[in-house]
Amino acid sequence: MSTVTEAVPATAPGNPFGRSVRDSLIVAKRNLIRMSRIPEMLIFGLIQPIMFVVLFTYVFGGSMKIGTSTSALDYKNFLMAGIFAQTVTFATASSGAGIADDMHKGLIDRFRSLPMARGAVLTGRTLADLVQTALTLLVLAVVALLVGWRAGSDGHTNAGKVLAAFALLLLLGYAFTWIGALIGLTVRTPEAATSGGLIWLFPVTFISKAFVDTGNMTPWLRHIAEWNPFSATVQATRVLFANPGQSASGAWPMEHPVWASLIWSVLIIVVFRTLAVRKYRSATA
Template identity: 75%
Template sequence: MSTTTGSAPATRAPRAGGGIGQSVTDSLTIAKRNLLRMMRIPEMVIFGLIQPVMFVVLFSYVFGGSISIPGAGVDAGAYREFLMAGIFAQTVTFATAGAGAGIAEDMHKGLIDRFRSLPMARGAVLTGRTLADLVQTALTLVVLAVVATIVGWRAHEGVLKALAGFGLLLLLGYAFTWIGALIGLSVRTPEAATSGGLIWLFPLTFISIAFVPSENMPSFLQHVAEWNPFSATVLAARELFGNLPPGYQAPDAWPMQNPVLASLLWSALIIAFFRTLAVRKYRSAA
């Protein structure tokens, strides 16, 4: 009697179940994994808090008495309130570098390849990572608001509008983490991701109305600053916090006349565009 020996079937990568429920569950699982990692390495959070606190103190006391604000002139108190929305926005967008470095590190260690071999929803790894970064950014923003209150900043429009202002800031920060995710998937080392995540942020944040009014800039830079998505969120936060000087006149550009709507539109467009590119890159990254 002969025995027929069949060859073992080829091993295939498991498939995800699909659907919104699967995607949400997988994304939250990855987010939890990254949050636990942050808790086990507290210096990551501590060092992330030091830089924005230094910016608050340095800008408030070094430049506070030397920069003229439309409607208020050279006044340290007025500049401090004018400044804080810019510092808040800079802080949430600088989380981009951390997001890119974290994903690049996972790529370098081979974790991304392991995740792709699991039955997970497409994009859940990146969504979970960006959600964890959003939680860390929110924590940083809370600490920063406390420090800002100590140096004299106040929100004058009530709790609901203040929360709306912080919500717009966090939405912009979340949108920018998708840019960081794309950078992290596109480079070979975490160091390169950190550099790549910061090099374009400095011109973006400084060619804006975050630290000085656009009226103080050369005319060609005024247009760049006024259509900068960063500027729209900064001005929206200032309006919602009640931090605009009494005589302030917004520039004529549409985003400056409609900052809240412009901030929402810019953030939504950035998320849609860069999430699509990042997920596509994730599928083909090796």
């Protein structure tokens, strides 16, 4: 008695875009289940931003000058947009480390043997990281309210604008996870991915409008800060939150921060997703 075995097709039938979306969601679900079984990942991810909130608010708050104000309350409301933005961008390191770990353990090779869209592995991972970032941002917003931060402290805002601000933050975080994905595919170990994912984030987040008034910077450094994609999202978030701003600036991203934030984030996603998927294909070829 003979047995006939059908070969698994190289690609599943159906619409390519629909198949890619389905495969991406399956991979995202797999990563979310994995994250739920390691709760310390979320807990440790929350500790750092909470520490930044407490340290900047109570240690530096009384000595910072925003425009002409030295009020600790003004600095507290000014600060939170920067803390929110820093938190979502620091997810880059965990994204890169997770992908590097999957590469190191050979999991990527197993995904490669399945009839699935090639880009779905990376897209699913970044979507799962986006969900984790959203949960972290929610908890951080509660902490910010507890220490005295309020939207609308420098004017009028509404629920729609507040939600739009958080949407811009998550879009920036998602864009930066694609940078982390490229780093994770490029290095050889998860430890290297963590270091590589953090080392460039510090100048990006601190040479910006996040924590200090750039009006006090030297002119050349101020120009860099004003054209920093991170600064655009921070400024857009402040505008939507109606929180204290900074010294007037003639730079286009600072005059139109919401548009600048959208353009920068979409551009980063397009460029680094293309590079990451290309690197993934060459790494598993």
